[in-house]
Amino acid sequence: MKKRVLGNNGPEVSAVGLGCMGMSEFYGSTDDENSKKVILSALENGVTMLDTADTYGDGHNERLIAEVLKEWGGDVFVATKFGIVRKPGRYERKICGKPEYVKEAVENSLKRLNVDTIDLYYIHRIDTDVPIEETVGAMSDLVGEGKIKYIGLSEPSVETVLKAHAVHPVTCIQSEYSLFTRDVEESLLTVLRKNGIGFVPYSPLGRGILTGKLTKEAMENEKDFRKSLPRTSGKYFDDNMVLVNRLKEIADSKSITLSQLALAWVLSRGDDIVPIPGTRNIRYLMDNIQSVDVRLDNDDIRKIETIVYPGAVKGERFTKEGMKGVNR
Numbered sequence: 001m002k003k004r005v006l007g008n009n010g011p012e013v014s015a016v017g018l019g020c021m022g023m024s025e026f027y028g029s030t031d032d033e034n035s036k037k038v039i040l041s042a043l044e045n046g047v048t049m050l051d052t053a054d055t056y057g058d059g060h061n062e063r064l065i066a067e068v069l070k071e072w073g074g075d076v077f078v079a080t081k082f083g084i085v086r087k088p089g090r091y092e093r094k095i096c097g098k099p100e101y102v103k104e105a106v107e108n109s110l111k112r113l114n115v116d117t118i119d120l121y122y123i124h125r126i127d128t129d130v131p132i133e134e135t136v137g138a139m140s141d142l143v144g145e146g147k148i149k150y151i152g153l154s155e156p157s158v159e160t161v162l163k164a165h166a167v168h169p170v171t172c173i174q175s176e177y178s179l180f181t182r183d184v185e186e187s188l189l190t191v192l193r194k195n196g197i198g199f200v201p202y203s204p205l206g207r208g209i210l211t212g213k214l215t216k217e218a219m220e221n222e223k224d225f226r227k228s229l230p231r232t233s234g235k236y237f238d239d240n241m242v243l244v245n246r247l248k249e250i251a252d253s254k255s256i257t258l259s260q261l262a263l264a265w266v267l268s269r270g271d272d273i274v275p276i277p278g279t280r281n282i283r284y285l286m287d288n289i290q291s292v293d294v295r296l297d298n299d300d301i302r303k304i305e306t307i308v309y310p311g312a313v314k315g316e317r318f319t320k321e322g323m324k325g326v327n328r
Helices: 032-044 060-071 099-113 132-144 158-167 188-194 206-211 234-253 258-267 282-293 298-307
Strands: 003-005 012-014 049-051 077-082 118-123 148-154 172-176 198-202
Touching (some): 060 099, 077 099, 099 118, 099 132, 118 132, 132 158, 148 158, 172 188, 188 198, 206 234, 206 258, 234 298, 258 282, 258 298
Parallel strands (some): 049 077, 077 118, 118 148, 172 198
């Protein structure tokens, strides 16, 4: 597994991490034993960064990772998040960045993960009712106390990044980024690079649509939230699948999977980028890991971006509820 460094002064991690959210909720039925096998396979094949959050399955995801860590004796870098407050099983959320909540949340995550220190701690979404300086100030205190090593922000605006970074060095930013979601290219990536901050794209496969395997029938599972998202429902799904099928032609011509093409494109955007695709399938996991060896030349990039350019994709990535705290 190739390695990359998160930011100028951050840790060295695998070039591709593993997003674990879907092992607890949102994408249909789950199977803990299978999920543990997938996580262990990822670690055995060189993945060193696992991404989770306290809200995934109301703490279930952190506890799941803790069970794997009991069996794993090698390197692992765990990133978790706080700040999205939901009732168990409900999608509706509040965003909380209050300093006292930060300190309460970290204690709960430390306990669930069964660790003394969290490697990377993100605020999951930005609380517009609390100055980011106060939230990051509380996170900085946690660094001083040895409870977390590195600080991250998820889905912040450029202004928020700069304010936060002035309080305590921000190691990396996590935001959605894929061929289907290009918002960060407008200004965020430039600011991150100017300040030596790493970038961790989540949903680099567009919540599965960029695998070419997502179907309306598969999303009919009542627990699959993608059937309610604008981009993967109704006519927009059909429109966007036209783009997917054109991309698949390029992947086929290179004898790689569409997932590998999409991930290789994200990886090609810079050595400071570490995507965290999620999967509950070992075969798809290996596809994702092998994407680090795919090379795209300038002609490949031109063909890809001619098909999927900013604005080509139909529909918003989340519902209005899901956009709370995003780009704030």
